[in-house]
Amino acid sequence: MSRLKIAIPNKGALSAAATEILRESGYRQRSDSKELRLVDAENDVEFFYLRPRDIALYVGEGTLDVGITGRDLLLDSGAKADEVLPLEFGRSTFRFAGPRGSYDELADLAGTRIATSYVGIVESFLAERGIDATVVRLDGAVETSIQLGVADVIADVVETGTTLRRAGLEVFGEPILESEAVLITRSGNGSPAFDVFRRRVEGVLVARGYVMMDYDIETAKLDAALAVTPGMEGPTVSPLQREGWVAVRAMVRRDGAQRLMDELWELGARAILLTDIHACRI
Numbered sequence: 001m002s003r004l005k006i007a008i009p010n011k012g013a014l015s016a017a018a019t020e021i022l023r024e025s026g027y028r029q030r031s032d033s034k035e036l037r038l039v040d041a042e043n044d045v046e047f048f049y050l051r052p053r054d055i056a057l058y059v060g061e062g063t064l065d066v067g068i069t070g071r072d073l074l075l076d077s078g079a080k081a082d083e084v085l086p087l088e089f090g091r092s093t094f095r096f097a098g099p100r101g102s103y104d105e106l107a108d109l110a111g112t113r114i115a116t117s118y119v120g121i122v123e124s125f126l127a128e129r130g131i132d133a134t135v136v137r138l139d140g141a142v143e144t145s146i147q148l149g150v151a152d153v154i155a156d157v158v159e160t161g162t163t164l165r166r167a168g169l170e171v172f173g174e175p176i177l178e179s180e181a182v183l184i185t186r187s188g189n190g191s192p193a194f195d196v197f198r199r200r201v202e203g204v205l206v207a208r209g210y211v212m213m214d215y216d217i218e219t220a221k222l223d224a225a226l227a228v229t230p231g232m233e234g235p236t237v238s239p240l241q242r243e244g245w246v247a248v249r250a251m252v253r254r255d256g257a258q259r260l261m262d263e264l265w266e267l268g269a270r271a272i273l274l275t276d277i278h279a280c281r282i
């Protein structure tokens with residue numbers, strides 16, 4: 001049985017966070033950024049460090065079993081790979097942009113030259129809307145193409161909007177796509193080894209997004225308290241030495257936990273504790 005072959009970005013906007021989530025999932029990661037292949041024998045997996053744009057193709061063809069890349073790159077590639085899990089990092093929006101004040105809505109694209117390094121996404125978008133425009137394929141740094149006269153409009157990834165502003169450009173029309181880093185595998189892959197890998201990564205995402213809350217509450221107020229902390233699979237309630245009181249343990253979302261603690265305090269809960277979750281399987 002060959003090892004699970006996993007592709008991750010070797011550099012660029014997704015690389016560091018991809019490496020971190022795999023390390024937190026208990027996998028060995030490379031220490032030298034020039035290493036493009038790494039075997040983790042203990043976990044029976046093999047990592048391949050590749051360009052994010054190529055990862056969808058390797059996975060779609062079945063050369064590699066699993067990959068981490070951007071949703072936009074997956075869609076742009078047209079590869080036969082499926083998104084199986086959003087990874088909550090590498091977020092960006094894909095937008096049209098032009099010189100400030102020149103365009104208002106997407107219909108204004110008709111007859112323009114659009115520069116982009118995401119030709120697949122743009123051509124699909126134009127075809128779906130019946131907009132007739134010319135797509136100019138560039139490898140990157142597309143913002144300069146308008147100033148150089150090779151395009152009228154660009155379509156590109158926007159994170160903070162800094163690059164656009166610096167180039168005197170502004171977005172117009174609704175975002176074409178909301179992207180983030182995603183776990184992908186070829187359509188129909190359900191191998192046990194992939195399931196283990198996916199459960200580990202999911203466990204890290206849950207552990208990052210949730211904390212464990214413990215508190216003591218009078219039994220008479222338990223129902224009101226459990227409405228505040230219903231937990232993921234249902235809270236644990238244990239009897240306390242103190243007559244008429246119970247101890248409750250429940251997972252709560254990290255963002256908003258302090259407000260829950262305030263609500264529980266108002267209900268009469270005491271000894272309210274928050275602890276981080278290092279890893280989990282839900």
Ligand SMILES: Nc1ncnc2c1ncn2[C@@H]1O[C@H](COP(=O)(O)OP(=O)(O)OP(=O)(O)O)[C@@H](O)[C@H]1O
Nearest residue numbers: 011012013014070072073090091092140157159179
């Ligand atoms: N500020 C950003 N710049 C570029 N890509 C970003 C940014 N924020 C998120 N991303 C996402 O990262 C992925 C692109 O990663 P990366 O920049 O490594 O690829 P690339 O642009 O093709 O490579 P390179 O920048 O080395 O030419 C896309 O999925 C994109 O949506």
Ligand SMILES: O=P(O)(O)OC[C@H]1O[C@H](OP(=O)(O)OP(=O)(O)O)[C@H](O)[C@@H]1O
Nearest residue numbers: 140141142157158159160161162163164
């Ligand atoms: O909205 P911002 O925060 O300014 O980020 C978006 C910019 O960053 C990316 O470029 P990248 O660094 O990947 O270079 P590239 O265009 O050569 O890919 C992207 O292509 C935009 O140019």
Ligand SMILES: [Mg+2]
Nearest residue numbers: 012013140141
């Ligand atoms: Mg880039």
